[in-house]
């Protein structure tokens with residue numbers, strides 16, 4: 001059993017989190033499956049209105065009594081949405097991607113005032129210090145290998161840099177972790193837990209299109225790219241991040257020709273929408289991390305968690321221990 005301060009703070013058995021992806025990726029069913037397996041499930045509240053946030057919390061609570069989290073993409077979250085997620089009193093609020101002018105301490109205080117613990121995601125040291133100084137209970141150090149919106153620093157360098165910078169605040173590692181080797185490595189680098197996105201997209205309970213899951217299974221890990229093209233197509237400026245996506249036909253068409261994408265936005269957006277409807281994985285942004293290359297099956301979330309723990313324990317107690325000679 002791997003037990004760290006993260007388990008105590010979040011009230012969970014295993015120091016593992018499902019990344020706070022929006023409900024088009026995560027669902028109450030996936031969140032509850034993760035929670036029932038002893039880890040913490042997170043789900044994005046940002047793209048939901050207040051009623052949908054309450055309904056989402058109710059659906060999760062029908063399936064589990066264990067702690068779960070709502071994630072706010074701070075730069076996009078509106079006051080009503082954040083207030084609604086606090087009203088549901090989740091055990092945890094997960095915060096990520098604030099604008100420079102946002103008052104992080106105030107968000108964290110409001111979450112603490114209703115009894116929530118707060119995790120705060122950072123892709124660089126300055127952002128991690130900002131979260132720790134604002135009172136976050138846990139900092140999530142997210143490396144560029146991860147799927148979705150990520151910064152530029154690799155996980156192996158970033159984790160110890162952030163651990164040192166925010167001590168004594170505990171750190172979870174994210175980005176590029178899909179198996180027990182990555183879990184053990186994160187612990188060795190000073191993290192006390194891990195947060196995973198891509199691995200859980202390729203789970204039985206995840207409701208994404210079957211073609212999306214197949215693209216993750218087919219990935220050799222070398223087929224992603226860090227690009228601003230999805231944000232241009234969504235007409236948004238993401239503070240401190242670009243997107244890690246599959247280098248598919250859509251991305252290759254606009255690479256180096258971002259100016260042209262800006263000028264053909266309505267047509268490009270219509271084409272992305274149509275591709276999403278038909279599950280065409282070549283003509284819309286497809287978010288996943290480099291760790292997709294490590295993913296070969298679509299097991300239930302509980303098996304993913306069981307395997308992560310068993311394999312990490314084996315790495316630490318057997319494989320690594322065998323390398324020590326007196």
Ligand SMILES: Cc1cc2nc3c(=O)[nH]c(=O)nc-3n(C[C@H](O)[C@H](O)[C@H](O)COP(=O)(O)O)c2cc1C
Nearest residue numbers: 019020021096146147148175176196197198287289
């Ligand atoms: C499709 C997708 C959507 C994501 N959306 C969010 C989000 O809304 N909020 C957030 O904090 N993190 C989000 N993430 C990032 C994850 O929380 C996590 O940091 C990342 O997936 C870790 O890297 P991995 O994919 O290699 O496990 C998203 C990731 C993916 C793959």
